Amino acid sequence: MTSTPPEHLLEMSRRNVLRAVGAGAAATAATGALSACAGGDSGSGGARQFTGVFDFDLDSNTRNVAVEDGALLLNSVYKDLFLMTGGFYNWREHTWDYMLLEGSEWDGNDLVVTLRPGLKWSDGSDLTADDMIQSYAIAILEVAPWAVGFPQVAELEKLDDLSVRLGFDAPFPNIERSIIKHRIVARSTYAEFGERALDLVGSGVRHGDDEQSEFIAEFVEFAPEEIVCSGPYMFDPEQMSDARITLVRNENGYQGGEVLFDEVVVHKGDNRQSALLVQQREVDYSTEAPSAADQQAFQGVEGFKWVEHVGYDGCGLMFNYAAKPELEDVRVRKALAHLLDTETIGQVARGEAYSGVEYYAGLVDLQAEEIMTEEELAGFEHYGYNPDRATELLEDAGWTLSDGIWHLPDGEAASYEIIGVAGWGDFELTASQVEEAWNSFGIRCEARNVPSDNPWGIWGAGDFEVAVRHWGNPEIPDYWGAFQMNFLLENSGDEDNPGQSFDLNVDSPSQGEVDVAELIEEAKRAGTEEEQHAALKRLAIIFNELLPRIPIWTYRYLAPAIEGVRVEHFAADHPAANNEQYQDNHVILSLIQGDLRPVE
Incomplete structure (x- = not known):
């Protein structure tokens, strides 16, 4: 539970609510024009x-x-209506409802996937294993190396007109999910690239090789005139x-x-x-x-x-540690968290469509409760609104307050730019509320919104100081997906796309020195549920102790x-x-x- 906010914060929230309601009322005048269209x-x-x-x-x-970002309707829920995946996954039952695929099965380290017979593309051509294997070869070259599934494929082989074998060196539980979920594309459109990709993959070319880079540079510029469905x-x-x-x-x-x-x-x-x-x-x-x-x-x-x-993910704050090195001090991160009344921010940003955050485990609370006991979760620190605790933490970190402004240990006034995303109303409102909360406390903050066409590129390039960003597990129904999102995504370590620039070799008060990337891999590859949960619990504890991102609210998708x-x-x-x-x-x-x- 968060503490009751002081009167000035309540007044701030009232202003935001009134601002949102006012926008809604004013925009009603535009309804007729929209209706006419x-x-x-x-x-x-x-x-x-x-x-x-x-x-x-x-x-x-x-x-x-075949390049999902920026493709027409491919970031919408309507994509499955025209470009099918191999199957739908049931997140509650952990089972597949096969679509284009008739089925999939493991044979040792080999995954064999089989199409339904008699399928056709919208241009009348047959949908066969040739479409499937070419699509898979392109994906092996295109998908980021930290992803799960295609980067681990060692061999591709067409078995017959409907079946393809994917060979793995060391498969682990659910590695096949991205294969089954992959959107097969038509060779009538992609044959030239598909055949090249098959040759490259067969000769051992993988992500980072010169031939792969050349292929992708050409492929992302490919502009077919129509979508074959x-x-x-x-x-x-x-x-x-x-x-x-x-x-x-x-x-x-x-x-x-x-x-x-x-x-x-x-x-x-x-x-x-x-x-x-x-x-x-x-x-x-x-x-x-x-x-x-x-x-x-x-x-x-x-x-x-x-x-x-x-909802399996939420909205929070992602830091750029290279741009603002004072944030490497965990006391500063915790202090910034204690300045946010998350219940108020969530209510203003999402109305009914949000849930608060109790455990700050890097997983949404529902998932944290599934893998940990009440006694274990009772030991997790809660970062609710507590400006007195924020003051203690900043002073302990060597910050000083002078004329109502907080200064870093070197005497420079603390200041942050926080970016939301234009047109993403919940992100915009979250950014503006963080701006008001930190400014009210004496930490200078300015919110601005970046264009919605490619915030992922901005986040990945590290072109920010503080960003309103997702946390949790929005895409992978395995618990370790949340930690891949929180720690590894937008944290590549290369100069061109440094993202957060968070050091993955951490020193946890309770877990000691840990390579977080290795621990995530351990959670992925665990042979038993007991071993997996042990690694996941360590990751949750590390997240709670070090707070690499600040979770603010969780999506309740209404x-x-x-x-x-x-x-x-x-x-x-x-x-x-x-x-x-x-x-x-x-x-x-x-x-x-x-x-x-x-x-x-």
Whole structure:
């Protein structure tokens, strides 16, 4: 529990809430214009539509879907509708619901993956093991070396028209997940690169080799004119504009004859615009992040309901230790954490759609409770709002307060720039609240927002001092994924992409000297659950003691949905309800499986 904030902090929060509500009210005037762009409830000829929203850009988004970042709709939940993976993963049951794949099995150190027979691409060509093996070869050259799955593949072999063998030197539990989740691309588009990639991989070329660098430099510039689709929907070039994209039924694709909606329309809209479209009942389902004011406005919309998705990550602060070396002192990091009323920040940034942080274990609290006992978690330090403790820690670190401003041990006034992301409302509001909290305490802070087209590049390059950034496990359903995110992502150690510049050789008060990268690898490769949990517990303790990032709040994914206009009903519970929203979305799964029904 956080302590009750003082009156000046409460007043600060009230101002932020009023500011958010005011923005919501003022923006309502724009609703009519959005509605005019959005169109009606049904498609051409009375087609049954499912409608969503995503902030795409037809001009800047590429059609090179083998390079996910920057490709059209590939960062949205709608990607699975037109470019299928091998399967959906059930995060609660830890089982696969195979899609393009008929199945996968291990034979010693070899993983054999087999396609469903009779699959076709939207251009009418057959989807075979040739598409699969070429896609895998490209991925081996493209995927970052710290990733799990493709970087560990030693051999590739086509067994027959439907099966491919991937040989590993030393596989470990769940290493196959990224293989099964990989989006196979059409050789009718990528054959030239696919054949080259197969030759390079077969000759032993891997990440960091000159030939790999040359290949990737060419590959990321590749700009095909269209996206050849494998899913139940495909792009309709005649119905693509800056305002909306229409996906039409792909009879050749997987489940193309079984899905119950003829079209899927994706309206263009950022967080604010998407909320207005929900209020106008122009979209059936949105995964964009609504503000607290928008959440309140939804309650008066006919047919509105929340679709909840479990959150495995959160929002917090990532430090650049090279830019601000005083942050290498753990006392300073802890002091900065104690200046944040996380409950207030979460409420302002996300409204109902957040949870607080209790354990500061690097894992979300749900996962921490799954692998540790109450007694173990009772020993974890809680970094709630406590300005007196912050003062003690800073003074102990040699900081001094003069004329209301905190100074570093060398006498220089402490100052930080914190970056949010433009258009990411929760990140923007989190950054502005941290700015106010630290400034109020006498630590100079200025918040600004970087463009939303590539914050990942800015984070990776270390072009920041303090960044509002995710923490936890947003993509990998194995516990060690959270620590890979917290410690290794944006921490490559190379000059061009130093990221956080956090030293992974740490000295933990309770665990001693530890190479965190080796400990994460130990958690990955553990032969038994007991061994894995032992490594994970050490990582959680180290995170709690050293606080390399500051967790502020955890995502509680509340996706607004509208029933009764185009969609008959969104199930209150679903067998895959514990799936991560952006990786294995159970609403999209229901649509693909034909369980989501249109209004008749």
